[in-house]
Amino acid sequence: MKPTSAVVTDEALLQNLLGDISLPGNGTPLSVGVLATLGNPQPPAHCMRTCLNSRADAIESHGCPFLVAAAEGRVDDGCLKDGHCPRGYQAAARQIALGDKHAVVVTVGAPTHVDTVAHLFERVTQLLEENTGFAEEMIQNYEQLNLIFDLIPQIAELSDTRAIERLLLQKVRHLLRATSLCVHDSRGGWSWLDEYGEAGAPPPGLSAQQLELVASTVRNTSHIQVATQSEYELLAGALVHLDNAVNVVIALRPSRNGAFTAGDMMLTDSVLAFGGQLIRNNELHERLHALSFQITRALVAAIDKKDHYTSGHSERVGFLTRLIAQEFGLSAAELQITEWAGLLHDIGKIGIPETILCKPGKLTKEEFDVIKKHPRMGYDILKPIASFELVLDGVLYHHENPDGSGYPKGLHGDQIPLVARIIHVADTFDALTSTRSYREAFSYERAYEIIRQDMGKRMDREAAEAFFRAFGKFQENEPEKFERLFLQHREQTDDPA
């Protein structure tokens, strides 16, 4: 049966929906095809080839030549296009030739079908428009999602807040195809980035006053703002740091490249919100880290106040502990913990009476038993600090000897945690080479000799050998630091050995 109506559309959904409909009355099928080439000099047959497969032949005989004729102005009877073009076929076909994506309904000799088709068409067009709306939204969501998926692994590799902020700004600048970008920080300072992400200058002709105005609006409302200023489009948003410190980010691009869209605003908003969250987390983390440092410093100061003789001892042992630990290939985090353990190893001495701690000359056995309590006391002092959990091993066991002759538990060899074995060597070396209330300092050579003789007995062999390697390298590579940390405190000490 020959079709009496043709619907020509490039919308796949319309094709699918209308393609299966038979018109009431005589049951004539609708022909549905794609008209992508009306404005193209190609013969109609090519246009027909992209028609819905099953009805290609029907269209070929009825549809396309008809539309071509219409476009050329040779037809003007009963036809319509969706509401925009009531004047008929000819105009509708021309619209399509100009790239209008909407469909044309063509009726061939059966005007009674026009209403039915027109009604269906209207309905489907409506649905299509809704659908397009959803699709647009989805495209934007995809863009956002993607950006965030990309950002997460990149940011995860960064631990410095400034680096994270720089990465975010680069993303925003790229995303918005901005030619420059500036940040008005919470202290009122301006910084500019050029299109390569390098430090730049403001583009000429911008009014600083107006930029301030945009920045303060964003600061007060926390909402994304767009503005136009002397041939530049501005998009401004807030990047919120800890303590509500707001950095206002302003992206600029020349107006001839087009205004910023609602999509640009949404994307920027989500990147800045997400990025702000990451930055605040990172800042919190940095603060906690700093707090740990400060607590350590405060505790070390407490030991030094108690025992003047050991002044500087904690610092040197902390330093040596890290130096030796580096020989064991530990991670940065492990090295940090190890250094803290070295710094705090004698914290328990706070609990030892000064009369014993600072007593000149030899200690009695009873007095020495009191001194031997300091690792346990140190352990008890630090135990409540959860983030020092790994420091405890070093503090508690730094007087254990591999041959089992140490205290408090008399552990052997590998039973002693590595951090404690390292501290033991560092502590012994510094004690030997420092003046004590009961004796003068030993020379370095004598101290090395004592440690070497003790290897495998009171000194862990591995840790001691690591110490010789690391300390040798240190003296050679950093003579100034060596002088400041080790030699100055020995200046007045004559070698008694």
Add this chain to the structure above:
Amino acid sequence: MSRILVAEDDPHILRLIAMWLKRNGHDVVEARNGNGARDLVVAETFDVLVTDINMPGLDGIQLIEAVVSTGHIHRGIVVLTNRWDHGEIRERLSQWDVRVIPKPFSPSRLSEVVDKLTAVDTSEAPHEGFVPDQSSLS
């Protein structure tokens, strides 16, 4: 205007990609599965094939295998793949010069890649692994 064939079994994603590429000035032909896409490539020529990997029937990799030898894809192939098995898929695709974009895909990235492939400048050598159709490169 470049002719782009999009093979994707999810009708919504297919519609989304088609809409986006059309808006960026391309002529888009849609295929709802690998078999349909292969038939189209055998019969016609395209500048770019954009394909999903997981499809019923011929999957994306089999589709690429089938179409590369026809020489009917002139400029290049873009593969959209699930972000989570991205690495593995990349490996399997390494024998061909294809662009891989993780899903959910970034629309702007897709058009960037397609635009680059279809850019007017043809001075660049044809991609390795393709048998270029000489008649279309003139």
